[in-house]
Amino acid sequence: xxxxILWRMLQEEIRLNTSFASGRGFYSFPILVAISGFIAxxxxxxxVADMGYYQYLExxxxxxxxxxxxxxxxxFFGNEFLERIFGYLGLIIGLPNxxxxxxxxxxxxxxxxEFIFYSFFTLVPAFIGGIIGAxxxxxxxxxxxxxxxxxxxxFLSGLSFAYLISSLYRISWKTSVLGAGTTAIIYVxxxxxxxxxxxxxxxxxxxxxxxxxxxxxxxxxSLIATLLIKDHQEQAPVQMIGYQNRLQEYIxxxxxxxNISHPAIISKERIDLQRSKTGIKMFFSFAFxxxxxxxxxxxxxxxxxxxxxxxxxxxGVMVGFFGTMIYSWLNxxxxxxxxxxxxxxxxxxxxxxxxxxxxxxxxxxxLFLTLISYMSSEINLLPIGIIVMITVGMYIVNYTAWSTGxxxxxxxxDSIVFLKFFIVSxxxxxxxxxxSLAIKYSISIVLIxxxxxxxxxxxxxxxxxxxxxxxxxNESFD
Amino acid sequence: xxxxxxxxxxxxxxxxxxLENVNLTIERGEFFGLLGPNGAGKxxxxxxxxxxxxxxxxxxxxLGMNIEDNVxxxxxxxxxxxxxxxxxxxxxxxxxxxxxxxxxxxxxxxxEYWIDFFDLQxxxxxxxxxxxxxxxxxxxxxxxxxxxxxxxxxxxxxxNLDPIVQTKVRDWLVGYVKGGGTVFLNTHLLENAQRLCDxxxxxxxxxxxxxxxxxxxxxxxxxLEQLFHEIIL
Numbered sequence: 001x002x003x004x005i006l007w008r009m010l011q012e013e014i015r016l017n018t019s020f021a022s023g024r025g026f027y028s029f030p031i032l033v034a035i036s037g038f039i040a041x042x043x044x045x046x047x048v049a050d051m052g053y054y055q056y057l058e059x060x061x062x063x064x065x066x067x068x069x070x071x072x073x074x075x076f077f078g079n080e081f082l083e084r085i086f087g088y089l090g091l092i093i094g095l096p097n098x099x100x101x102x103x104x105x106x107x108x109x110x111x112x113x114e115f116i117f118y119s120f121f122t123l124v125p126a127f128i129g130g131i132i133g134a135x136x137x138x139x140x141x142x143x144x145x146x147x148x149x150x151x152x153x154x155f156l157s158g159l160s161f162a163y164l165i166s167s168l169y170r171i172s173w174k175t176s177v178l179g180a181g182t183t184a185i186i187y188v189x190x191x192x193x194x195x196x197x198x199x200x201x202x203x204x205x206x207x208x209x210x211x212x213x214x215x216x217x218x219x220x221x222s223l224i225a226t227l228l229i230k231d232h233q234e235q236a237p238v239q240m241i242g243y244q245n246r247l248q249e250y251i252x253x254x255x256x257x258x259n260i261s262h263p264a265i266i267s268k269e270r271i272d273l274q275r276s277k278t279g280i281k282m283f284f285s286f287a288f289x290x291x292x293x294x295x296x297x298x299x300x301x302x303x304x305x306x307x308x309x310x311x312x313x314x315x316g317v318m319v320g321f322f323g324t325m326i327y328s329w330l331n332x333x334x335x336x337x338x339x340x341x342x343x344x345x346x347x348x349x350x351x352x353x354x355x356x357x358x359x360x361x362x363x364x365x366x367l368f369l370t371l372i373s374y375m376s377s378e379i380n381l382l383p384i385g386i387i388v389m390i391t392v393g394m395y396i397v398n399y400t401a402w403s404t405g406x407x408x409x410x411x412x413x414d415s416i417v418f419l420k421f422f423i424v425s426x427x428x429x430x431x432x433x434x435x436s437l438a439i440k441y442s443i444s445i446v447l448i449x450x451x452x453x454x455x456x457x458x459x460x461x462x463x464x465x466x467x468x469x470x471x472x473x474n475e476s477f478d
Numbered sequence: 479x480x481x482x483x484x485x486x487x488x489x490x491x492x493x494x495x496x497l498e499n500v501n502l503t504i505e506r507g508e509f510f511g512l513l514g515p516n517g518a519g520k521x522x523x524x525x526x527x528x529x530x531x532x533x534x535x536x537x538x539x540x541l542g543m544n545i546e547d548n549v550x551x552x553x554x555x556x557x558x559x560x561x562x563x564x565x566x567x568x569x570x571x572x573x574x575x576x577x578x579x580x581x582x583x584x585x586x587x588x589x590e591y592w593i594d595f596f597d598l599q600x601x602x603x604x605x606x607x608x609x610x611x612x613x614x615x616x617x618x619x620x621x622x623x624x625x626x627x628x629x630x631x632x633x634x635x636x637x638n639l640d641p642i643v644q645t646k647v648r649d650w651l652v653g654y655v656k657g658g659g660t661v662f663l664n665t666h667l668l669e670n671a672q673r674l675c676d677x678x679x680x681x682x683x684x685x686x687x688x689x690x691x692x693x694x695x696x697x698x699x700x701x702l703e704q705l706f707h708e709i710i711l
Binding site (some may be wrong): 240241242243244245246247248251262263264265267268271272275276333334335337338340341342343344345474476477478 | 525
């Protein structure tokens with residue numbers, strides 16, 4: 001029975017993905033991953049020369065660990081968002097509601113399915129790309145296989161960590177925070193004088209104790225996660241009563257934006273944002289990547305022979321780029337199906353969400369940038385950082401809105417859409433990052449160059465914004 | 479005067495033919511029922527006629543307007559109750575009605591009347607996400623009825639409603655049609671269709687199998703259920 005359920009879950013996962021990305025886009029994703037694996041191996045010598053052998057391997061392991069956590073979070077927390085966007089979704093993981101199978105068993109199978117899916121979808125293609133690269137780069141196939149195995153175990157550790165947090169979250173969010181902290185402390189304590197992961201330590205030393213430890217970590221985490229699942233878990237209570245009627249008040253407030261979108265739509269979206277408490281989630285989802293960025297900054301500072309100072313302007317670029325996350329959050333709050341009964345178009349709703357992005361959620365990136373600037377004692381760079389942040393934010397969010405409409409998360413699963421997003425977003429970011437790093441050498445040239453790029457991005461923002469109407473006018477809300 | 483007209487309307491989803499060469503004309507002041515088993519193509523036809531999806535082939539017009547060229551104009555003049563009750567999750571029922579009135583630019587919306595009609599007062603201060611399915615359906619109906627349009631498209635509107643509300647809605651719809659409104663009703667609840675409709679079409683596997691006047695059916699000593707079974711089985 002388990003094999004059948006597992007197989008059906010894999011089929012369900014593929015059908016789910018191909019339903020919100022095009023089949024072509026979905027199936028070409030592993031090819032992109034294989035190309036990335038090939039490039040990574042081809043440039044290994046260069047990277048090792050620049051960063052050092054040990055640091056390079058450690059960065060790859062940290063990357064895979066976070067990839068596992070991200071994939072696990074998407075798997076265990078993502079269904080709620082999917083239901084908000086698409087309406088009710090009956091998934092096999094919901095089988096215990098009607099069939100004689102325990103929630104514990106089905107969730108464990110779901111976790112195994114996730115590992116198999118991501119293995120075939122990303123890890124194996126990356127490895128195949130690596131093998132092709134190794135052929136040209138004189139890297140031993142045995143060494144590459146061993147390293148690939150160590151990376152897979154690290155990915156599994158990240159995935160099982162997310163599984164554990166989701167099980168703890170079923171109890172309460174406080175338990176999940178406490179559990180995450182405790183697990184991280186225990187992990188750091190066990191590996192305090194070793195590499196970042198036990199599997200990397202095994203790869204470097206060949207000591208079998210470490211491969212056993214590396215395998216035991218995900219097993220123990222997933223076992224605890226599974227045992228924590230109960231069949232009759234009470235959902236956290238939601239506020240049932242006491243909501244004030246505030247629509248009219250907001251319609252008056254947003255009347256100034258009537259030429260951009262209908263004030264009633266903006267008001268509805270504004271109320272959604274407030275009552276769903278998505279602002280808090282946005283705040284924490286901002287904190288997570290910025291935390292990683294700060295950690296990477298610290299890590300590179302520690303590991304590299306040359307000093308790289310990521311300053312406020314650099315963080316302005318990054319924080320502006322993360323604006324796309326805020327826009328995608330705005331698209332996960334409620335199912336837009338009701339709009340199909342009204343004389344409005346998808347483009348009206350897209351523009352309403354852009355109004356919200358630029359008027360209501362602006363404090364999140366601004367707060368982060370100001371904090372970073374203050375902590376780095378770079379308040380003098382803050383005005384430039386803010387201008388850069390606003391320009392990059394406008395550019396990337398208008399492009400995201402134009403290219404993905406109301407389905408940002410699912411559209412970015414389409415590798416073709418993702419590739420276009422990558423091409424549009426990465427070059428200006430790289431240019432601005434390089435300029436931000438060079439500011440202490442030639443401030444006038446850097447400022448002129450930054451201003452030029454900002455002006456180009458602002459013009460492109462207007463260009464993308466103006467095309468939203470034509471692109472989404474005839475799109476259905478279904 | 480015809481308010482709905484379609485000719486040779488077809489719709490395919492990938493290789494699946496959902497509708498095939500549908501021809502229909504519905505006159506002003508008619509209570510028209512589209513009947514059919516699950517998956518017959520009822521909702522697909524309703525979605526095309528309300529501009530929610532596009533036909534693969536054929537032509538359709540509403541109130542004299544070609545739908546594909548005038549989606550927004552058509553939507554302004556019709557009210558829709560979709561198959562799934564999906565009012566905005568985080569708005570209260572009153573806010574939903576206010577939003578509809580604002581978007582449709584209704585000068586003096588009868589918000590209080592519809593809140594009272596559907597007994598929505600006990601749900602004041604609650605957001606739609608926390609309502610039962612029947613309560614959500616009441617909000618959807620109120621949002622459609624407050625629109626005061628001359629044409630209504632209803633997709634299984636009685637599902638999840640208790641018998642008392644069903645009777646109230648039926649009575650209101652009868653009055654609405656008497657007052658000159660037109661109703662296009664999708665249903666597989668034949669009893670309701672028998673009570674309400676002037677004319678009905680039976681659709682099966684994407685094809686209109688029969689269009690009948692209910693009065694003519696009475697003359698033949700048949701009811702809709704018998705005809706339905708005769709055609710479908």
